[in-house]
Every structure is written in structure tokens, then in C-alpha cells.
Amino acid sequence: MKKTVYIFTDGELKRKDNTICLETSNGKKYLPVENVAEILVFGEVTVNKRFLEFLTQSEIILHFFNRYGYYVGSFYPREHLNSGYMILKQAEFYLDKEKRFVLAKKFVWGAIENIKKVLTYYQNRGKNLEEIIDKVNSISDGLVRCRNVDELMAIEGNVREQYYHAFDRILNKEHFIFEARTKRPPKNRLNALISFGNSLLYTTCLSEIYRTHLDPRIGFLHTTNFRRFSLNLDVAEIFKPIIVDRVIFNLVNKSIIKSQHFESKLDGIVLNEKGKQVFIKEFDEKLKTTLYHKRLKRKISYRSLIRLELYKIEKHLMGDEEYKPFISEW
Numbered sequence: 584m585k586k587t588v589y590i591f592t593d594g595e596l597k598r599k600d601n602t603i604c605l606e607t608s609n610g611k612k613y614l615p616v617e618n619v620a621e622i623l624v625f626g627e628v629t630v631n632k633r634f635l636e637f638l639t640q641s642e643i644i645l646h647f648f649n650r651y652g653y654y655v656g657s658f659y660p661r662e663h664l665n666s667g668y669m670i671l672k673q674a675e676f677y678l679d680k681e682k683r684f685v686l687a688k689k690f691v692w693g694a695i696e697n698i699k700k701v702l703t704y705y706q707n708r709g710k711n712l713e714e715i716i717d718k719v720n721s722i723s724d725g726l727v728r729c730r731n732v733d734e735l736m737a738i739e740g741n742v743r744e745q746y747y748h749a750f751d752r753i754l755n756k757e758h759f760i761f762e763a764r765t766k767r768p769p770k771n772r773l774n775a776l777i778s779f780g781n782s783l784l785y786t787t788c789l790s791e792i793y794r795t796h797l798d799p800r801i802g803f804l805h806t807t808n809f810r811r812f813s814l815n816l817d818v819a820e821i822f823k824p825i826i827v828d829r830v831i832f833n834l835v836n837k838s839i840i841k842s843q844h845f846e847s848k849l850d851g852i853v854l855n856e857k858g859k860q861v862f863i864k865e866f867d868e869k870l871k872t873t874l875y876h877k878r879l880k881r882k883i884s885y886r887s888l889i890r891l892e893l894y895k896i897e898k899h900l901m902g903d904e905e906y907k908p909f910i911s912e913w
Contacts, residue, residue: 585620587790589863591856593627598637616641621790623783624648625859644793646786651853652775653767654782656811657789659799666796672900673801673814680731686899686906687732687804687817691739693908694820695723698746700911701824705753705832712752718745732804739820746824758842759835768851775845775852776834779859780827781819783866788815788822788889795893818892825911826885830865839865877912 590596594607603614603622616637621644630645638645638660645658676682699719706712722741729735743764750761750773759773769775792799792815802813804820834840844858854862873882876891883891892909899906 585618587867588614588619588622589860589867590622590624590628591626591860595629596622596624596634597631598634603634603637616643619643621646621786623786623863625650625652625856642793644790646789648782651768651848652779652782652859654786657786659789659793669796669897669900670798670801673798676900677801677803677807683803684730684732684735686896687735688726688729689906689908690804690817690820691735692726693910694739694823695719695726695742696908696910697821697824698742699723700913701828702746702749704913705749710749710752712749715745715749715752732806735804753832754835756835765851768849768853770851772842772845772852773831773835775854776831776840776862777827779854779862780830780866781823783863784819784822784827785815787870787886788818791886791889791893792818794890796897797893818889818896821892821908822885822889826866826869830862830869834862834865 590605592605592607592609594605597604597606599613601616603616603619605612605614605628619641623646625648627650635645635658638658642660644660647655647657649655676686699716702712702716702719706716719742722738722745725738726735729738747761747764754773760771761773762771764777765771765774766778769778789799789812797814799812799814801807802815802817805813805816807813840858840861844855844861845852846855870886871884873884874888875881876883876888888909895904895906898904
């Protein structure tokens with residue numbers, strides 16, 4: 584199975600025959616191209632046109648992050664599964680307000696239902712979350728009254744605000760207090776973990792979209808405008824609670840991630856290099872974790888779940904089967 588490669592060192596990425604060569608001050612490392620699905624670069628790495636042509640031929644996506652862990656952009660090779668028909672269907676569903684609204688509502692409903700699953704999971708393990716669960720249920724009842732995408736986004740935002748209040752009760756760690764959601768820069772360690780984890784999930788979803796006939800530029804919940812990609816943001820909403828947030832809870836509750844894994848930068852708090860490596864190791868393991876899928880009657884990984892979600896969206900767009908978002912069954 585092809586794997587994700589993470590690069591933290593500075594150096595140069597080159598093509599060497601039919602392998603990827605990472606040349607650093609400590610020497611050279613070779614990566615067989617047939618084993619690589621995507622490359623995430625966190626160090627200062629240079630590339631040349633010959634190398635990018637090699638990635639295109641090998642259908643490998645290259646994602647770049649800056650030294651603070653913020654997503655910068657991607658080298659998205661020529662789509663090998665490009666489908667004019669699918670692009671037209673995506674545009675049709677986006678331009679038709681009712682069709683777009685139906686899909687957008689499903690993304691929000693899926694995200695909220697998985698948030699409820701996480702809250703119930705920890706409530707059943709002795710965390711005092713009953714009041715928060717009641718508020719989330721009350722807010723989410725408003726979905727039936729929504730009439731446009733902006734109202735959907737408002738409901739989802741209000742649910743997440745309540746959900747984030749649960750983090751302190753779930754974690755109960757003095758060095759990891761939520762306070763309020765802050766971004767660019769995150770103002771505390773917990774926000775730094777959320778932002779970094781979400782960025783990783785966005786790129787994971789983008790890489791999986793590349794393996795389908797879908798175009799990542801046309802989303803439905805997030806507005807398709809001058810931003811490069813939006814469909815990956817839509818799909819990520821469903822999986823944030825059960826992938827990113829569960830990774831965070833595990834890292835903090837088991838004291839795998841600690842205060843020394845952070846540093847003050849840009850008037851905020853970010854993960855240092857060691858902290859990013861610790862997070863990525865746990866995140867990568869989560870994507871590889873398998874669970875039993877009732878419909879397929881076999882175990883599949885969380886990464887495969889994301890791909891399956893995309894196939895379901897394709898079927899919805901083609902009119903084959905109504906899309907139903909994945910809801911965890913803990």
C-alpha cells in the first residue's frame with residue numbers, strides 16, 4: 584500500500600532514475616516512487632521542473648506547509664481521472680440553489696451527528712457533558728428550518744462553539760485549556776492542535792479527491808469562488824470530530840503531547856518541529872486504523888472511509904444513489 588511521506592528536514596527533492604531522492608546536509612535518502620502516494624513538506628525544500636514532471640507521471644501530490652505548520656499550497660498534478668461529465672454535474676449541483684442546499688445540509692448534518700457521537704462517547708465514560716449535549720441537540724434541531732447555506736453555516740458554527748466548551752471537561756489538563764477558538768495565530772496550545780490537525784485533514788481529503796473523478800475546486804457547503812479548493816473542506820467537516828479531535832484527546836489525555844512541544848510565534852502558539860512530528864505520527868496511525876463497515880461487511884481504514892465518502896458523492900451527482908454522510912457507530 585502506498586504511504587504518505589513527511590519531510591521536516593531542509594534540502595532538495597530530486598528525481599534519481601525511477602526514485603525520489605531527498606538530498607540534505609546529512610546525506611541522501613531514496614524513496615521508491617511506487618510506494619509513495621503523497622508528500623507533505625514542512626522543511627525548507629527546493630524542487631525543479633524535472634522533479635515535478637516526475638511527480639505528475641507518478642500521480643503523486645506534493646503539499647507544502649510553512650515553518651509554523653500552516654498549509655501553504657499543493658502541487659496538484661494533472662488529473663489522471665479527469666471527467667468532463669463529473670465537472671459538469673458538480674457545476675450543475677452548485678449552480679442550482681436547491682440541489683446545492685441539499686448536499687450542503689448533508690455535510691452539516693453529518694458533522695453535527697459525529698460531534699454528538701464524540702460527546703456521547705465521553706459522557707458514557709464519566710465526563711459531565713449532559714448540559715452541552717442538550718444544547719447541541721437544541722441548536723441542531725434548527726437544521727429543519729434552514730433555508731439557505733448561510734443559515735446552515737450559522738447552525739454548524741453554533742454547534743461547534745458548544746462542542747468546544749466540552750474540550751476542557753474531556754481533557755481536564757491544566758496546560759491544555761480551550762478558552763475560545765482562535766486561528767492564525769492560535770492563542771493557546773489546544774487551538775494550535777486543532778488548527779494543525781484540521782490542516783492535515785484538509786490535505787488528506789484533497790489527496791483522496793485526486794483519486795476520484797471529482798474536481799476539488801467545486802464544493803457545496805463552502806463557497807466556490809477564488810479559493811483554490813473547497814470540496815475537501817466540505818468532506819473534512821464530517822471527519823474532523825472522529826479523526827482530528829479524537830487524535831487530540833488521545834495525545835493530551837495520555838500525555839503524549841506536552842507543553843514543551845509548543846513555542847510562541849507570530850503573537851500566538853504553534854507546535855514546534857518535535858510537536859508536529861508527534862502529532863503527525865498519531866494522525867497517520869489514526870488514518871490507518873480500521874473499523875468494520877456494515878455495508879461492505881469488512882474492515883476498512885479511516886483513510887478508505889474518506890475515499891468511500893467521495894464515491895458516494897459521485898453517485899449522488901450522477902443520480903444513482905442519494906448521498907448519506909458517514910456517521911460513526913461507537
